[in-house]
Amino acid sequence: MSVYLDHAATTTLSAEAMAVLIRELGRTGNPSSLHGSGRRARRAVEDAREAIAAAAGAHPSEVIFTSGGTEADNLAVKGLFWARRSENPDRRRILCSAVEHHAVLDAVEWLEKHEGAEVSWLPVDGAGVIDLDVLKTELERTPESIALVTVMWANNEVGSLQPIREIVELSHAAGVPVHSDAVQAFGSVPVDFKAIGLDAMSISGHKIGGPVGVGALLLGRAVKLTPVQHGGGQERDVRSGTLDTASIAAFAAAAGAVAGSLQTESVRIGGLRNRLIDGVRAAVPEAVLRGAPCAGRLPGNAHFTFPGCEGDSLLFLLDLAGVESSTGSACTAGVPRPSHVLLAMGLDEETARGAQRFTLGHASKGSDVDALLAALPGAYQRARQAGMAGHESTIQTAATVARQASGSS
Structure with missing residues (x-):
């Protein structure tokens, strides 16, 4: 039997999540339907939303369910860029750390290639930690041209934690919103969306003992975001698509378990x-x-x-x-x-x-x-x-x- 030392890639399904997943897979109902089965599914989703919000230090209305961390990152980076540029066409700059996960890195590069974004890559030191002096300098250089700052909470390869609180304080002083990929941090270190003051934060189920294929974008209630996909208008009109009740409920069970311990x-x-x-x-x-x-x-x-x-x-x-x-x-x-x-x-x-x-x-x-x-x-x-x-x-x-x-x- 193999010894598994790759939990940063994905971790085993927790007992709590497994029990909830099996229970919900045996039920039916679209949470957007109005009949009894739909209302039951909706209750399961909203209970999960509250549990995940509590574990992440957010308000339940700030939890936008997605298919995972990659979608949450793309939704945040592209959605913030488009919304900010729509308000002011001069907002084309993205400040992004040089050590981001490819879900952020490739999204930023796509915006640069296809949407006219101008990217300032924020350097890191030998430990993989962002240089706050460089960030401050970039923020002071025509702050009105900056669409967003995106810096991960913890690096997926070397595990280094970033000074997220200081990054948010500097960026907000310049009037710039901040997104953080917290996929690796959530469930491993204390994460508090409200206390830190982030505008958007990505998390994922399968990194904390939940199932693969479910995650969330925590999005401030006052933050404007342009949707990446369109359809039924679920999740505050930000992320359309039928919600996966079973996976969402299991994600919440895993989140509650890791938060408690x-x-x-x-x-x-x-x-x-x-x-x-x-x-x-x-x-x-x-x-x-x-x-x-x-x-x-x-x-x-x-x-x-x-x-x-x-x-x-x-x-x-x-x-x-x-x-x-x-x-x-x-x-x-x-x-x-x-x-x-x-x-x-x-x-x-x-x-x-x-x-x-x-x-x-x-x-x-x-x-x-x-x-x-x-x-x-x-x-x-x-x-x-x-x-x-x-x-x-x-x-x-x-x-x-x-x-x-x-x-x-």
Whole structure:
């Protein structure tokens, strides 16, 4: 049985969410219908809206259900840009951190290519944390031309937490709304939409023990947003489409569970992470921890670069040993692409290609860490022997390493 250390990608369905999901899947009713079954479904959705709002520090009317974090990010970034530009055609600038998830990054680049947006990429330091002085300078430069600021709450690769409160204060002083992708932060660290003062915030169900395919955009009641899709006018006329009652209810159950145990689970998972980091450093002294210090990163995140090897090769070898992890990098059409996050942090391409991300979640145990530490030294040595991929495809190289390690031809 494999040990799962990729909870940042998706985590296991919680018992609370599973029970609610099964219950709701056995029922019928469109929450927009007026008959009894529809009204029952509507009650389930509105109860879920209240539960998620309570867990995220928002008013229930500020919860807009979506199909997940990617849709929530696109709705926020595109919707805010279009609404702000509609009010003032000069508002074309977007201030965006250089380490955003591709759901934000690609949406911003699409607006730049197709909608005439002008993008200012906000740099980060070696820990992946935004430079507030640069943000302040950008905000002071023709603030009336800025449509929005978008900065993630916590990075999905290296786990670094951003100074969201300061970002909001600086941006609001310049009259600019702020969106934050809080998909990784929600359920892992305290998140309070109202207290922080964000205008829009994205969250997702499957990162906290809910089902895949459901998320939410928290949107301030006074914030104007142009819809990305049109139809029946559900969700404040912002996000049309029949609501998935079962998934929404299960999402709420997961949110309630993580909110109720956030403090104790953060301490427990953070302790496992610290033991993992210490163990990796002892097992492979060459490994370098990337991201902010433990006090400034997600409790379940441990991201390393391993010199002299391909991250994908190490991933395949760990997988063969029964340990599932992630590189955090993308590979398109067989062409290796180092992580844009690590490059923005100042790493060179060769170093960035040796990345490995280990992430813990609510189902993680001490034995998971033990399994990784037992498998890692041998896997690293084999990956290092294979060396960097050079001109060969990363995936082909990793597959070759895996076959050799398993003794197949």
